[in-house]
Amino acid sequence: MNYIDTSLKVVGTRPIRPDGVDKVTGRAVFAADTRAAGMLWGKVLRSPHAHARIVSIDTSKAEALAGVHAVVTAADFPEIVSEEAFVGEGPMNFRDLSMNCMARGKALYEGHALAAVAATTQEIADRALALIDVQYDVLPHVIDVEAAMADDAPVLHDDLFTAGVDPAPTKPSNVAKVVTFRKGDAEAGFAEADVIVEGRYTTQPVHQAYIEPHACMATYAPDGQVSIHSSSQGHFMVRAYTAKLLGLNLSNIRVNPAEIGGGFGGKTLVYLEPVAVALSRKCGRTVKMQMTREEVFRASGPTSGAAMEIKIGAKKDGTIVAAKQILKYQAGAFPGSPIGPGCMCGFAMYDLPNVDVVGYDVVSNRPKVAAYRAPGAPITSFAVECALDDLALKLDLDPLTLREKNAAKNGTKTHYGPTHHNIGFTAVLDAVKAHPHWKSPVKEGQGRGLACGFWFNIGGESSAQVHVNEDGTVTAATGSPDIGGSRASIGMMVAEVLGVPPTTVRTIVADTASIGFTFLTGGSRVTFATGMAATQAAEKVVEDLKRRAAQTWEIPVEAVEWKDGKAYPAGSNAGAFEPLDLATLALKSPRTGGPIIAEVSVNAQGAGPGFGAHICDVSVDRETGQVTIERYTAVQDVGKAIHPSYVEGQIQGGAAQGIGWALNEEYIYNDKGQMENPGFLDYRVPVASDVPMIEAVLVEVPNPRHPFGARGVGEVPIIPPMAAIGNAIRRAAGVRMHDLPMSPPKLRAALDAASG
């Protein structure tokens, strides 16, 4: 059923989330909060070298230390053949993931896991790590993406040959893949252009910087049954990877999802779980592992840094006739940067006749990248949206007018293939135009930037159960870890369908043995896909309740209607019966067929892409190069906001992450390829005093493929900030910043250069 044009009682309101009280009182149980009797502490030995051949690992002294119960190295993991894994978000290969969890043959980045120990205390585990003797043959390393592409660069993988080029190369390379997207004839388009803007842009890898470090607890029982308690964006993902990396059956592994303390894409793969299980298998004890913050930075995935070239040509009236982009994305130590979405997203917002995009996926001696909110899109959009601002300046056009002129609409064919349907980009631009922020004059000494963002959003496999309890209250269970309030939105959709207050629905995240398969929480899919499954499960329950009422009244089921949580006879012909509410029907359930439950699994399609536009006012301290965000407004098409507060929260949080990406965040490496700022003191994410209030403006162009019209909302908001801020700086200070982060030293240097 579709509820888009119906009057809604629950969806669109702002109830308190079901897990809220636990989280404000400290009771919520995150992965590191559990312990078990006889539990051991697992710790990982990590490579101090950016690139080294592992000559030998001698663990005998560590094993002999009192209190140490197990030591594992790559020798304790089966060697896995190369096989694409479609388990997480973004490209991954089972063999690479195995080698990322435990280095085999070579250490490929500083922080790469080499061995792990399990001991009775953390202190003994640390001492044991120091007793492991690793002999290295240190190799030359390469950090920078373009340096890694050079002919004479140190090669990370002898068996990596560039895919996507013809003829196939015979020499191994750090370029894993070349991808191209072409529409029309870009060169012919540029020949017709009245004006052309060009630029070279770079972005730095940035970490998702979830505040909760990775953690898990695992037990391998003597009968081969494995239980894992961990914090991840997908407990089915944890199960799949752990099974594959250790050669276990899925049915022997049960993963319990802990509360997750942030992920943003960074917890869509595993680092610790297979290692904890391997340790437990070796000693028969429960093993708990948790990363330090330093390990999170040195060993878990940021998103790519990149080098990009862009060229856009337009007619005098602002109509874009050609666009070209070359994107070089870092993948980290193993192939698999988000180069595909990078090539697609930057130009996806515009109706362009001629497009030429070439992307390179490049390995170097850094941690393997992981998904980070709209993987790949913020990077490309930094270049595209800055170039569009240069174009607007060159044409003396309002930057909003330029975008309106070229905006993708329903029926626009993208340069990567699909045609847009039911999109809300124009509505977003209209909302920008009408917003008081956009209409207000720019304050003296400030500059205003505008930038837009696009993300596909995804659907996929989700399962949900709805149980009517014996007293008529409701439990809704799904397989989707709740990362930002999805239990609230799922429960609200169920309550809406059942016609009951949301407070009577308790929503939980069920473990891998208690609910059908559910793809991980990512791609902005949960409220869309899992919400669809939960809505359909609630509808099945309503059908069942109507059948039971019909049975009670001895009338046909078609003569029963469900309204406001009660069964009514549908009209006077059906007979005169007192309505039956949920509690009454639940009480009678033993006599009408037994327990009232429904489970629905879907493979949801038609996620409906999201578009956003951010307006940012900045001031620039010319003496220090410090940028202050004076005012920030984020407009986004969200389809339908199920719980508007959490939709706004996604937008505000995404914008703040983008502000950090724009102004502060970067990895600093020394000449040995070691990260020098692996902590929150020196890797500076935005704090409360760095940002203003962020106004989230919700535009609702319903997605017809979702019962309530919802679109994913979590990813779009991180895309526009870098360019919005860059464009604001350009207009405030007269300098175009091409390289992220736009930190005080860089801005000072640019201001000095501009003043000659």
Next chain:
Amino acid sequence: MAKNYVTTTINGEQTEFLCETQQTLLDVLRDVIGLTGSKEGCASGDCGACSVIMNGRLVCSCLVLGVEAEGATITTIEGIAQGDKLHPVQQKFLEHAALQCGFCTPGLIVASKALLDENPNPTETEARYWLAGNLCRCTGYDKIIRAVMDAAAELRGESVG
């Protein structure tokens, strides 16, 4: 090495524990006493997820040694609500949806309470600078600041709705 015997008051209860000399107060709270509401986000005093109030002062419990708790009075997140009555800061965090993943929330609530204990009428800027030691990666701080300002108003007896 022999463990240290420490007597302290945590959330109004006299509490005794044994700890290694190098163990932090955060380790003691989480691993010895079992109060896991205080979180470890960095163990270096940069994220504030382990914030507690010690002798009336807001501190990162990861930067305090367990032995330093001797004779001290400590309030952790578990001691902010009075029985089943939430503190106004907690209630406003819920009403304003000022949390997403909830991992930084205990530290932010403790820090916000400490702010309002000291300054019942903070400006937005004062609240932002006071809370600058508590990292939140999910919310962008907007709703957190609104919740704190609203809680302050309620504690002052003003209703801002």
